[in-house]
Amino acid sequence: MMHRVQRTPPKEKKTNLSHVQSEPDILHSSPNQPEIANVCVRPKRPRLNSSPELDHHQPESTELVNTIRQEIRAIISAEISTTIKQCIAVEFNEMKDLFRELKESVKFMSDDYDRIKSELKICSENSKSLSKENVALKQLVSDLSVRVNLIEQYSRQQNIEINGVPENKVENLVKTVVQLGNAVATSIREEDIFSAVRVRKFDPENRNPRAVIVKLRTTQTRDVILTSVMKFNKAHPTGKLNSQHLGYGGPPKPIYVSEHLSPVNKQIYAATRKAATEKGYKYVWVRDGKVLTRKADGEQAKHIRSLDAVALL
Numbered sequence: 022m023m024h025r026v027q028r029t030p031p032k033e034k035k036t037n038l039s040h041v042q043s044e045p046d047i048l049h050s051s052p053n054q055p056e057i058a059n060v061c062v063r064p065k066r067p068r069l070n071s072s073p074e075l076d077h078h079q080p081e082s083t084e085l086v087n088t089i090r091q092e093i094r095a096i097i098s099a100e101i102s103t104t105i106k107q108c109i110a111v112e113f114n115e116m117k118d119l120f121r122e123l124k125e126s127v128k129f130m131s132d133d134y135d136r137i138k139s140e141l142k143i144c145s146e147n148s149k150s151l152s153k154e155n156v157a158l159k160q161l162v163s164d165l166s167v168r169v170n171l172i173e174q175y176s177r178q179q180n181i182e183i184n185g186v187p188e189n190k191v192e193n194l195v196k197t198v199v200q201l202g203n204a205v206a207t208s209i210r211e212e213d214i215f216s217a218v219r220v221r222k223f224d225p226e227n228r229n230p231r232a233v234i235v236k237l238r239t240t241q242t243r244d245v246i247l248t249s250v251m252k253f254n255k256a257h258p259t260g261k262l263n264s265q266h267l268g269y270g271g272p273p274k275p276i277y278v279s280e281h282l283s284p285v286n287k288q289i290y291a292a293t294r295k296a297a298t299e300k301g302y303k304y305v306w307v308r309d310g311k312v313l314t315r316k317a318d319g320e321q322a323k324h325i326r327s328l329d330a331v332a333l334l
Contacts, residue, residue, distance in 0.1 A: 170283050173284070174283045174310035177282070177283060178243070178309070179215075179236055180234055180281030181237065181247065181281060182235075182278070182279050182281040182282070183234075183235065184229070184232050185264065185275050185277055186230055186233050186267065186269075186276065187269050187274060188219070188230045194218070194219070194235075197233070197267055197268075198217055198233075199214075200266075201266075201276075201278070202249070205253040206253070207246055207249040213239075213242050214235060214238075216235070217236075218234055247280065262278070263276055282310065286312060289312050289327065290307060296334045300334055301316065302316045303315060304322075313325070
């Protein structure tokens, strides 16, 4: 006689889904099939898609996932926000330091600019003052130069200058002047001569003899000698006054007699002669220390007072 063996139902097997319930492990035989003894049949795993319970709990699972996602997003957002704030705070602190240094630099430059501006203003005012003072000083120097020139020329009003007189180691210039007077038919006594000396050359390379400066007693004597020399040269156009007339041997050397001019007047006279030659002026002469010029006969004479006036010829 066979006995039915009834097995103890196995413990329920847990699944990953807490909301799905497992079916009993005991296999119930179908009424149409015979019972099989001593056979353990593995229970069929429930199908998730076809389980009405799973379908019933699906919205709860989606809500849970969404909640987890929202929490993760909130955590990430909070972490990102904190990190960004920390980075911004660090950068902001660095920028604050930079701006503080920049502000100090700008303040330093501003103070320096104000100082330079103030100094520049003072320099500008000083420059204007110095400019005015310079103009006044130039005018004063010009006036003083004119006065000095007048004084120097006045001190020479009794002098004559003789150029071209040959030089000797032993010479008596006073007698040479007396001989000059005899040559131009003018009586000159030794008593009329204060001194007769040679002066140094302005140009050491000049081979001409040094000039002789004769200081006479009176201006009238000077004028008589100059007038006599001018008449002699006009009367002898081919044999003007020369070294032979003064008793010197050898080839005749021209002798020039003129007023003794100051250094400034000499420059004016030389520049005037050069400009007159270039511009076709007919006459250039000196009278009482004044440089005069006339372009043609009948025209009014011009008094050349300075080198600037020479350019206006």
